[in-house]
Amino acid sequence: MTGALGTKSSATSSEEATLIDGRRLLRNLEALGQIGNSAAGGRTRLAYSPQDGQARELLLAWMREAGLSVCVDPIGNIFGTLRGCDDAAAPIMVGSHIDTVVNAGHLDGCLGVLAGLETLLSLAEAGIVPRRPIVVAAFANEEGARFSPDLMGSRVFTGELALAQALAATDADGQSVTEALGRMPESRPFGTPPSLPSAYVELHIEQGPVLWSENVAIGIVEGVQGCRWLEVQVHGAANHAGTTPMAMRRDAGVAAASLVADLARRSRDQKIPLVATAGTMSIVSGSINSVPEHAVFTVDLRDPDERLLDNAENQLRFAIARAEADHGVTIEIRRMSQSSPVRFDDALVARAGALAERGGIAYRRLVSGASHDAQMLAARCPTLMLFAPSRDGISHSPAEHTDDDDIIAAANLLAGLVRDLAEADPAASSPHFKQGL
Amino acid sequence: MTGALGTKSSATSSEEATLIDGRRLLRNLEALGQIGNSAAGGRTRLAYSPQDGQARELLLAWMREAGLSVCVDPIGNIFGTLRGCDDAAAPIMVGSHIDTVVNAGHLDGCLGVLAGLETLLSLAEAGIVPRRPIVVAAFANEEGARFSPDLMGSRVFTGELALAQALAATDADGQSVTEALGRMPESRPFGTPPSLPSAYVELHIEQGPVLWSENVAIGIVEGVQGCRWLEVQVHGAANHAGTTPMAMRRDAGVAAASLVADLARRSRDQKIPLVATAGTMSIVSGSINSVPEHAVFTVDLRDPDERLLDNAENQLRFAIARAEADHGVTIEIRRMSQSSPVRFDDALVARAGALAERGGIAYRRLVSGASHDAQMLAARCPTLMLFAPSRDGISHSPAEHTDDDDIIAAANLLAGLVRDLAEADPAASSPHFKQGL
Structure with missing residues (x-):
């Protein structure tokens, strides 16, 4: 882990600030965060619950509105694809998850999914057709708060867990994933799931105190402990x-x-x-x-x-x-x-650092202490995570908070990185990309 | 605390060995230990229970058989008095308690009561009429396992606790001491309680590992922590x-x-x-x-x-x-x-040490870590405790054990000390005795 580079600067001072519509991203986070709200101030959208289903409906509606090709796979992962010039090329994938623990904050995985959606929206609105397709993914049951194991959707997508085994998992009441999926809106599989991506980038809140306490806007994540x-x-x-x-x-x-x-x-x-x-x-x-x-x-x-x-x-x-x-x-x-440590892709770490420096954004490299879908993808393709600061390190709580300008700066860096990766010549992938995984 | 003096020697090698009937003491301990026996091997005689009452009946029968003047006071303390030449002189008192915790061993306080009884029996059988009366006491509810506070009988006898307050104490089922006493055999007060003694000596097992691990036969107790x-x-x-x-x-x-x-x-x-x-x-x-x-x-x-x-x-x-x-x-x-530390009487500590040395008995001075009736008496008269070794320091357990020769050696030392004290001229009490309190 290296120290912070420069001091934290406002996202709007950066040349990258124009890539995404920050206010729309904040609005969407707010809207998604209303679903499953309780009187206590938090929201609860356990995987495969009716509340999770409502959130999935909203996400799918936004994806369709943006003109993305939409797919739900058999474990309930949602994919929205922006077509590229070469649709046969392995896509670039961004994403995270929108299920929550009990009484959660409104960011957590939603930040990664909606910043990914915002990236695709912005590119589409700018009339950019990337060389490779770009996919935004919302992996099912990341939290594992109701059905074990956690990271269920990304485990199945990457082949780490058999679909049948995942569907047979039961909650504390003995209900299986198959039964819960069947009762949830937007549960039926449709469309064609994307192939394994040529790169995966996930934005998430840090869930720890390091970035906030050091007043650093972005964490570039080198791996998972x-x-x-x-x-x-x-x-x-x-x-x-x-x-x-x-x-x-x-x-x-x-x-x-x-x-x-x-x-x-x-x-x-x-x-x-x-x-x-x-x-x-x-x-x-x-x-x-x-x-x-x-x-x-x-x-x-x-x-x-x-x-x-x-x-x-x-x-x-x-x-x-x-x-x-x-x-x-x-x-x-x-x-x-x-569980063994996971190391993310060195070249992606370096590329994200260079982009942040170019944008004058203070960042630091760090290692994730918590589990994320990205560690499943890392076994299959070059993978990177970006972290946004968590106030006082608080997460899995209604008190979870990231400053608006930090959210926008992180989403901008994600968009910049994804645009660069998608423009890379599919026929001449950079040598550090693990081919054929 | 000083080190052991000499090595542990068999009690029967000592000139004091003839003072008491060791086999009778062991037999009596065995017989009392049968009362309240459970299948698990331990015995349970919570204060003021029917089992406690049975034990009291047996003790009173032994006292009467020995020709002692018997008294039960209103809190249930039992006193047996061997009359002296001067019955108006403040008596010498020995004793301890016969109530137990749940699943107890057969020694604990019973050792002090029955070694005291044996002392009086032996003196009576030898035709000795001491100058002062000698009283053996079985204080009620020492353990406090059912009714709080512990040391209840000695607290009331010494005036530390008001009788009415003690009688009103209730157990976990809401039953008062008065009610429990009323249902127990040998509960009704009779006879005249003894006056405050001129000295009190209590023999007890150590309940700790020091004597056993150092292979020392007797502990002379300087005080209570x-x-x-x-x-x-x-x-x-x-x-x-x-x-x-x-x-x-x-x-x-x-x-x-x-x-x-x-x-x-x-x-x-x-x-x-x-x-x-x-x-x-x-x-x-x-x-x-x-x-x-x-x-x-x-x-x-x-x-x-x-x-x-x-x-x-x-x-x-x-x-x-x-x-x-x-x-x-x-x-x-x-x-x-x-609770504040209690210091026992220096002159009694020295006198007991001299007696042990004369008998060739290995002893060491130590301080009691547990509470005992003696600490209540110590506020009212010169007081001393003697400890017998506890195997591996185990107490309040059926595994509690003291070797037979250690029991007999300790009872002999107690008897020797009591005989000496009772022979002291009542009109010329040694200067270290606190007169008139």
């Missing part, structure tokens, strides 16, 4: 808190507390891994006047480098062995889940 | 575990874990206080992939020196202020309860 979830169980001996000398204790709580404090210290001081979190911790059946017998905590390790994740997990295992000796306890550790 | 209970609430900020850099976190869980680890380290390394325990700790409403917003833990501080308790609490408050700055959290601390 790998993640490991572990559970640690500490077994000591219950004893009287008054009568058991400190040196004779086998205190499961102190052993767990020391491990949690050291885990955070290692990550803070050595950056191994980049972030480490004990999100849950408790002394089981403890009482105020007993030495704790049993404690449990969970560990979330994230890093863009798989070797540093290995290193961090090894360090944790060493610390556990030391804690067993120091505190006379026995400790079990088990992996609950893991 | 003071105790403070505190609750600490840590408030941070919930954030995404993947997207929030370590330096930008306000992690309530890490702040709590650091405080708990440091609390134990200070006590272990500096002995301030002697023992410190976080018996409960949890991250409230945490999730594996969120930075914790709220954590809570409890603190149990114990030390024989009130100034070191003050010091320990101050150190904790300093650590909390540092943690607030280091972790960007806010922390509340509140005192839940406290």
Whole structure:
């Protein structure tokens, strides 16, 4: 990750500012954000719900109005295509998702989908026919808040997950994706899905505090962190808190507390891994006047480098062995889940940086801590993500906020990048594009 | 606290071994331990329960058989008195309690009561009429497991708690002590309670691991630790575990874990206080992939020196202020309860040590970490406790165990001490006895 380049400047001062209609984008975000609104101020559009269906209806209406070729695939991904000179060429794809968690903000994935739509609208209105087709995608069930796994639409589109398996997934009430899809408006598949793109670019809010706190307008995302979830169980001996000398204790709580404090210290001081979190911790059946017998905590390790994740997990295992000796306890550790880091396309990272510099937009490179559809696409084509700042790092909350000029600056950079990529000669793809994936 | 004196020797090698009938004591402990027995192997005789009543019936029968003057006072304390030459002299008192926690061992307070009874029996059988009366007491509701506060009988006997207040205490089902007493055998008060004693000596199991691990037969107890209970609430900020850099976190869980680890380290390394325990700790409403917003833990501080308790609490408050700055959290601390240290009588400590040395019994001085009736008596008369070793420090469990020869050695020392004290001229009490209180 590199530092910010220059200072944050207003989007309207840039030569790229004229590419898109910023006010229309803000209006559309506002309109989409009304769907599924609750009294509490947030909106809830769980995947394949009636509210999700309403949002899909609105998006499809906008796509048709813009003259795009529209398609819904069998898992519910929505594609709108602006035809190019060479319709057989692999398209450039932009997009994200419009499903939400419970009580969400109005940006999140909607920013990527509607900034993508705005890109295509602006190009079409300017009478530009790109060399390659350009597709805006709204991937289904990105959040996984109702049906697991998350990133369902992009997993199926890229072949990472079998369609039949995805359709058979059930929610907490036992309803399957097939059943939920059948009850939702705009659920039936139609049209021809696009082929795998020659490049995919996704704009999303950061969902973290880095850009906001550094007053940087745009994040150029180099990849997605790998993640490991572990559970640690500490077994000591219950004893009287008054009568058991400190040196004779086998205190499961102190052993767990020391491990949690050291885990955070290692990550803070050595950056191994980049972030480490004990999100849950408790002394089981403890009482105020007993030495704790049993404690449990969970560990979330994230890093863009798989070797540093290995290193961090090894360090944790060493610390556990030391804690067993120091505190006379026995400790079990088990992996609950893991995902490998994803690296986005270096050439796209460089190209986006150059574009931002040309526009005088302050940016910084960073790594995504959260999961995104882009990490599924990255296995199939050169992929990049752009982040817009999240005020105070807040996301998945009605308090989620990005300043209007940051939204417009990010959408402009997306449009500029997509226009450049679409103009590239399909017969002479740049060498860093992975052909034939 | 001083080290052990000599090595542990068999009680039967001592000249004092003949004072009591060790086999009868062991038999009586066994018989009393049968009452309230469960299939799980432990016994449950909660205060003022039918099982407690059965145990009281047996104890009273033994007292009557021994020819003692028997009395039950209005809170249910049982007293058996061996008359002395001067019945008007303040008596020597020995004793403890026979109520238990749920699923208890067969020793605990029963050891002190039955070793006291054995002392009186042996003196009576030897035809000895002591100068002062000697009383064996079984104080009611020591454990406080059903009716609060604990040490109820000794609190009422010493005037620390009003009788009416004690009788009005209710259990979890809303039943009062008065009601429970009324339903229990041997509950009605009769006889004349003894006056405040000129000395009180209580034998109890240690309930901690010190004597057992050091292979020392007897503990001579210099006092009871003071105790403070505190609750600490840590408030941070919930954030995404993947997207929030370590330096930008306000992690309530890490702040709590650091405080708990440091609390134990200070006590272990500096002995301030002697023992410190976080018996409960949890991250409230945490999730594996969120930075914790709220954590809570409890603190149990114990030390024989009130100034070191003050010091320990101050150190904790300093650590909390540092943690607030280091972790960007806010922390509340509140005192839940406290009790001051109790110091037993120096002259009695010395006298018991001299007796043990004469008998060739290995002993060590120590401080009680648990509460006992003796700390109530200590406010009213010169008081001492003796401890017998607890195997592995286990108590309040069917696994509670003291070796037979340790039981007999401790009962012999108790008997020797009581005989000496009772022979002291009532008209010329030693100067360290607090006269007239």
